[in-house]
Amino acid sequence: MEEVKAKLGTLISEKKRSARPDNGASWEQAFRSTFDCLDRLGIGNDQVSERLRVIHIAGTKGKGSTSAFCESILRHAGCKKTGLFTSPHLVNINERIRLDGKSISDEKFCEYFWQVWNRLEETCTPEQGMPAYFRFITLMGYYVFIKEEVDVAVVEVGLGGRIDSTNVVNRPVVCGIASLGFDHTDLLGDTLAKIAREKAGIFKKGVPAFTVGQEEEAMESLRDCASERGVEFLKQSGSVGDYCLPEGSDQVRLGIPGDHQAANAGLAVSLCQTFQERVDLKLSPVVSQGALTLDCLKGLELCRWPGRGQIEKDNPGDGGAENITFYLDGAHTPESMLCCSKWYQGATKLALEASSPSSGERWLMFNCMRDRDPNVLFEPLQTNHGGDGATGGAHTMGFDRSFFVPFVSSTTSLKGDNQSDHKWENGLRGIWDKMLGRAAGGKGSGGREALGRSSPDSSGATGGSSSSSSSSSVCSVQAALSTLRTYARQNNTKQIHVLVTGSLYLVGDFLRILKRVP
Ligand SMILES: Nc1ncnc2c1ncn2[C@@H]1O[C@H](COP(=O)(O)OP(=O)(O)OP(=O)(O)O)[C@@H](O)[C@H]1O
Numbered sequence: 140m141e142e143v144k145a146k147l148g149t150l151i152s153e154k155k156r157s158a159r160p161d162n163g164a165s166w167e168q169a170f171r172s173t174f175d176c177l178d179r180l181g182i183g184n185d186q187v188s189e190r191l192r193v194i195h196i197a198g199t200k201g202k203g204s205t206s207a208f209c210e211s212i213l214r215h216a217g218c219k220k221t222g223l224f225t226s227p228h229l230v231n232i233n234e235r236i237r238l239d240g241k242s243i244s245d246e247k248f249c250e251y252f253w254q255v256w257n258r259l260e261e262t263c264t265p266e267q268g269m270p271a272y273f274r275f276i277t278l279m280g281y282y283v284f285i286k287e288e289v290d291v292a293v294v295e296v297g298l299g300g301r302i303d304s305t306n307v308v309n310r311p312v313v314c315g316i317a318s319l320g321f322d323h324t325d326l327l328g329d330t331l332a333k334i335a336r337e338k339a340g341i342f343k344k345g346v347p348a349f350t351v352g353q354e355e356e357a358m359e360s361l362r363d364c365a366s367e368r369g370v371e372f373l374k375q376s377g378s379v380g381d382y383c384l385p386e387g388s389d390q391v392r393l394g395i396p397g398d399h400q401a402a403n404a405g406l407a408v409s410l411c412q413t414f415q416e417r418v419d420l421k422l423s424p425v426v427s428q429g430a431l432t433l434d435c436l437k438g439l440e441l442c443r444w445p446g447r448g449q450i451e452k453d454n455p456g457d458g459g460a461e462n463i464t465f466y467l468d469g470a471h472t473p474e475s476m477l478c479c480s481k482w483y484q485g486a487t488k489l490a491l492e493a494s495s496p497s498s499g500e501r502w503l504m505f506n507c508m509r510d511r512d513p514n515v516l517f518e519p520l521q522t523n524h525g526g527d528g529a530t531g532g533a534h535t536m537g538f539d540r541s542f543f544v545p546f547v548s549s550t551t552s553l554k555g556d557n558q559s560d561h562k563w564e565n566g567l568r569g570i571w572d573k574m575l576g577r578a579a580g581g582k583g584s585g586g587r588e589a590l591g592r593s594s595p596d597s598s599g600a601t602g603g604s605s606s607s608s609s610s611s612s613v614c615s616v617q618a619a620l621s622t623l624r625t626y627a628r629q630n631n632t633k634q635i636h637v638l639v640t641g642s643l644y645l646v647g648d649f650l651r652i653l654k655r656v657p
Pocket residue numbers: 198199200201202203204205226227317318399400402403446447448468469470471474475476478479643
């Protein structure tokens with residue numbers, strides 16, 4: 140596996156996230172090269188459509204969760220073999236290609252990797268070289284699903300849709316668009332209409348499509364694209380809570396927590412219902428007479444999507460403390476941070492009420508990529524969304540301690556983070572404390588407008604400036620964990636609820652350190 144990882148590493152051509160892939164080709168050119176690569180692999184894109192039953196899902200937020208729900212629902216509805224392609228991964232690259240809900244084994248990964256690698260290498264020409272990292276892993280995903288003869292291939296778009304490497308299927312069974320918002324605006328456009336148009340690039344002639352409720356500007360753009368592209372229909376899915384329940388069942392339980400998951404699950408139900416009606420597999424119904432079936436409910440409840448709303452107890456057998464609970468969520472956009480913050484406050488409120496509110500504390504471990512605006516990410520974290528507010532700490536939302544921790548993984552260092560200087564993290568801490576200072580000073584909860592757009596790099600490396608600075612620190616993940624565990628052991632009547640958020644890479648680092656590999 141190490142050799143395979145090293146080879147894959149050679150396909151990461153640039154360190155910058157939005158750098159041009161595939162030897163400097165434009166995104167359009169690079170996308171078109173995916174079709175050539177499929178030919179070189181002996182599986183033209185016609186074959187991908189003929190040999191795979193694909194559910195293709197795009198969106199700004201919730202596309203991964205929706206994909207995971209789809210896979211789980213169909214597995215529980217009787218799909219003998221499921222394939223799920225997602226990105227990015229948290230700990231191991233294998234997570235991106237799942238068979239029957241489990242990451243592909245190292246053995247199979249290596250076996251298929253070499254088949255794909257060797258074929259592509261043998262067919263390189265001066266015009267057609269090796270594909271870049273994401274394109275390669277996408278090609279490999281399709282290759283694996285074809286060779287494994289999966290009944291369904293649920294495919295999550297990597298970025299955008301129209302010219303994403305996954306968009307090489309002429310005729311998916313059904314397409315879905317999860318919640319739309321502002322992200323990757325440098326590549327997708329600076330209005331919701333433009334972003335929606337890029338995402339709707341996965342729509343295909345004669346193929347049905349579903350979307351969740353969207354802002355009108357986005358919905359209008361989706362409708363226009365649907366008619367331009369001649370989709371069979373574009374329908375809006377509802378919340379999973381809108382469905383009736385079968386006899387013997389009193390509620391829908393979702394395996395991925397958070398109120399925001401109801402819309403993702405609703406979209407997944409619509410996609411799976413349409414899939415099940417259109418394919419020649421003997422699947423049990425997903426919805427029957429307007430009610431979710433027991434199989435569907437099981438699929439929703441048993442769905443697992445690590446790093447999103449994941450709750451893990453610390454492990455005392457492995458140096459941990461039994462009174463620590465980690466809440467791991469890779470939110471990294473304003474919308475997802477709002478969902479994450481509401482989920483965390485709700486979950487810890489229940490946990491704090493279950494014990495004694497005064498005996499619990501909320502701690503934060505945070506980092507985000509440098510292309511994010513921490514001002515807008517911090518705002519929902521510092522706002523009380525109707526929970527109990529403070530847990531003993533003095534802040535608006537009541538984090539008793541906050542740590543700004545550098546990334547550990549090599550994946551993130553490849554994305555341009557300098558491991559040795561902590562200027563970025565000190566800057567994050569400075570902004571965090573400044574916002575808290577303003578909030579405490581009676582100027583609201585501290586927002587982008589109030590603060591201006593200060594950036595960590597410009598705010599200097601001095602750390603906090605407000606009275607709350609003593610409760611925030613910059614240190615390594617390991618040092619933060621050590622401080623946390625020592626404190627927890629010394630205060631063993633307290634329950635410590637630790638939110639880890641800001642980046643999926645940080646969540647991946649934690650899962651690796653906690654030895655909870657997905
Ligand atoms: N419908 C939603 N609206 C807003 N935020 C959401 C929604 N669904 C999930 N999220 C948040 O987004 C984060 C990522 O969820 P998910 O993996 O489903 O989305 P994604 O579209 O694949 O995003 P990405 O892979 O870019 O993080 C979650 O941690 C959660 O906080």
